[in-house]
Amino acid sequence: MSNYHIKHLEEYFQVYRKSVRHPEKFWEEIAEEHFLWRKPWDKVLEWDFTKPEVKWFQGAKLNITENCIDKHLFSHGDDTAIIFEPNNPDEEALHISYYELHKRVCKFANVLKSKGIKKGDRVCIYLPMIPELSVAMLACARIGAIHSIVFAGFSSSALATRILDSDCKMVITSDGSYRGAKTIDLKSIVDAALEKCPGVENVLVAKRIDSDIKLKEGRDEWLQPLLDEAEEDCKPEMMDAEDPLFILYTSGSTGKPKGMMHTCGGYMVYTAYTFKNVFNYRTGDVYWCTADIGWITGHSYIIYGPLANCATTVMFEGVPSYPDFGRFWDIVEKHKVNQFYTAPTAIRALAKENIEYIETHDLSSLKVLGSVGEPINEEAWHWYNDNVGKKNCPIVDTWWQTETGGIMISPLPHSTPTIPTYATLPLPGIQPALMDEEGNELEGYQVQGKLCIKFPWPGMARTVWGDHERYKDTYFSAYKNKYFSGDGALRDNVGYYRITGRADDVVIVSGHNLGTAPIEDAINEHQAVAESAIVGYPHEVKGNALYGYVILKEAGASRKHENVRKEINQLITEHIGPIAKLNKIQFVSGLPKTRSGKIMRRILRKIASNDTDSLGDTSTLLNPEVVEEIIENSLNK
Numbered sequence: 001m002s003n004y005h006i007k008h009l010e011e012y013f014q015v016y017r018k019s020v021r022h023p024e025k026f027w028e029e030i031a032e033e034h035f036l037w038r039k040p041w042d043k044v045l046e047w048d049f050t051k052p053e054v055k056w057f058q059g060a061k062l063n064i065t066e067n068c069i070d071k072h073l074f075s076h077g078d079d080t081a082i083i084f085e086p087n088n089p090d091e092e093a094l095h096i097s098y099y100e101l102h103k104r105v106c107k108f109a110n111v112l113k114s115k116g117i118k119k120g121d122r123v124c125i126y127l128p129m130i131p132e133l134s135v136a137m138l139a140c141a142r143i144g145a146i147h148s149i150v151f152a153g154f155s156s157s158a159l160a161t162r163i164l165d166s167d168c169k170m171v172i173t174s175d176g177s178y179r180g181a182k183t184i185d186l187k188s189i190v191d192a193a194l195e196k197c198p199g200v201e202n203v204l205v206a207k208r209i210d211s212d213i214k215l216k217e218g219r220d221e222w223l224q225p226l227l228d229e230a231e232e233d234c235k236p237e238m239m240d241a242e243d244p245l246f247i248l249y250t251s252g253s254t255g256k257p258k259g260m261m262h263t264c265g266g267y268m269v270y271t272a273y274t275f276k277n278v279f280n281y282r283t284g285d286v287y288w289c290t291a292d293i294g295w296i297t298g299h300s301y302i303i304y305g306p307l308a309n310c311a312t313t314v315m316f317e318g319v320p321s322y323p324d325f326g327r328f329w330d331i332v333e334k335h336k337v338n339q340f341y342t343a344p345t346a347i348r349a350l351a352k353e354n355i356e357y358i359e360t361h362d363l364s365s366l367k368v369l370g371s372v373g374e375p376i377n378e379e380a381w382h383w384y385n386d387n388v389g390k391k392n393c394p395i396v397d398t399w400w401q402t403e404t405g406g407i408m409i410s411p412l413p414h415s416t417p418t419i420p421t422y423a424t425l426p427l428p429g430i431q432p433a434l435m436d437e438e439g440n441e442l443e444g445y446q447v448q449g450k451l452c453i454k455f456p457w458p459g460m461a462r463t464v465w466g467d468h469e470r471y472k473d474t475y476f477s478a479y480k481n482k483y484f485s486g487d488g489a490l491r492d493n494v495g496y497y498r499i500t501g502r503a504d505d506v507v508i509v510s511g512h513n514l515g516t517a518p519i520e521d522a523i524n525e526h527q528a529v530a531e532s533a534i535v536g537y538p539h540e541v542k543g544n545a546l547y548g549y550v551i552l553k554e555a556g557a558s559r560k561h562e563n564v565r566k567e568i569n570q571l572i573t574e575h576i577g578p579i580a581k582l583n584k585i586q587f588v589s590g591l592p593k594t595r596s597g598k599i600m601r602r603i604l605r606k607i608a609s610n611d612t613d614s615l616g617d618t619s620t621l622l623n624p625e626v627v628e629e630i631i632e633n634s635l636n637k
């Protein structure tokens, strides 16, 4: 029985049972069979969720880039590793072979070394979806530097917060980026951020756009001349399996973003294993994930998972609407994509457009379709299945998180019968638990509760960078001896899981995790604002959109509301980025609060969702009268 390419449901159950009964043996077999270790482990697993501490493959030595690149050179060096599809369809796509990738990564790694970057140093990467991004992250991994990639849509202040939090010595960026018809001046965002980050010694700038930017002397340098000069070979740094590989920030419901830290060995094994099984990837297939590498989906399933499997992975610089809404299908046809992985928000946006955008393209290469980032609603699922997959491609609705490193619950193509809106069954090695309000595990079927995982898996994050207490509080304190995901879920009568959404104040907008507290902090900086509360409400395309309730100070009340609305969104754009802008802003005289002063977001969420029939008892509130007023003036009636 192979742990890979599970062919039918019975085989899945066999593999799953084995993985639960003998987890260490299960993962050890996978790790032994498919990877290049320079020294074997002394112990497969050591764990204690109360500390919490998790160590996989302790004592082993490896370098993930040897597994993602060098290992393939002998027999697959000429195969394409990365297909870069530029924003502008008239610009030629670039096919980077494994040989070429090796050369580029080594050269880049040597440049990093020449700038004094060493094992354990943090390097911030703030780049658009251009080949330099993939090469930069792998170059860091090659020399054991810890990459911290910040999505290039984040504002300068969000970038600064992340650079400071992990004390990055270097920033790698570009002069600018293309997104559809827009050109974005990335370098000036970096310059603004760096005013607050004195610890950054070097900035390497890739050239992407036709611009005339200024480099700061002594700090900034163009990347290309350095690469041209660099040696073509770079010995990989030997890493302990538990050494950090990267930090990636994710929003929490409160406080600053959390730098989730992933380690080399377990993350590699987990992303590679899940990639191969979930997408049923076969040698020669062309796989495309439309995410940005700035998010975990891009880390795990554009770069590390696919490359560890010697796959051909597509990297797309642009947006689905440029030059028209047929762009995705154009790319699928052009590169004969076999596995296509995207987010429900993209599916919903494309489903609104003329069906001709699809019908004029040959999508017959497609074999598996994936969905990630938020629950996929039934309508979007059917549209995807009927029009993109032509009812011929299994849809894998993959549930996972930045924290989990890789896919946790998902159908396996041709094994798991799919049902729209269900992520279905846990992958081998994953032991979910649903918990009730009292903290008891719900056994059996047809139950609904908070989704936890009760046994470690190799891909899980090991800590929050610089704040292990926060890691413990957020994920391991709600339920004893369990990892709490922050999501709610139900298990149906056959054991399928359906994710019901976040159980905290994180809102998923267009598949992006947004904590409400940092947005409120940004709004409250407006001089006319006294207090605010943000909630999510269902939105046709974005899945959820943000609704802000804002109390103005006395002095602000006379100002034009439209102006204040614009200024509020401007502030949010500056502090976080345009992705966090509010769709609706309602000015209110008060916010419903409990007697202890806590804002009752549950009530605000219901009003924003126009679901005011089930508000529950509001009489115990400190200010019940305000609820009537808010309903009366609601913008979502």
Ligand code: PRX
Pocket: 250, 296, 297, 371, 372, 373, 374, 375, 376, 397, 398, 399, 400, 401, 402, 403, 423, 485, 486, 487, 499, 501, 502, 508, 511, 512, 513
């Ligand atoms: O609420 C879940 C939702 O996205 C959250 C994780 O967000 P992030 O860390 O940004 O990672 C996104 C990409 C893995 C989860 O807590 N989520 C993710 N995938 C699904 C989902 N909700 C429902 N169904 C999914 N397939």
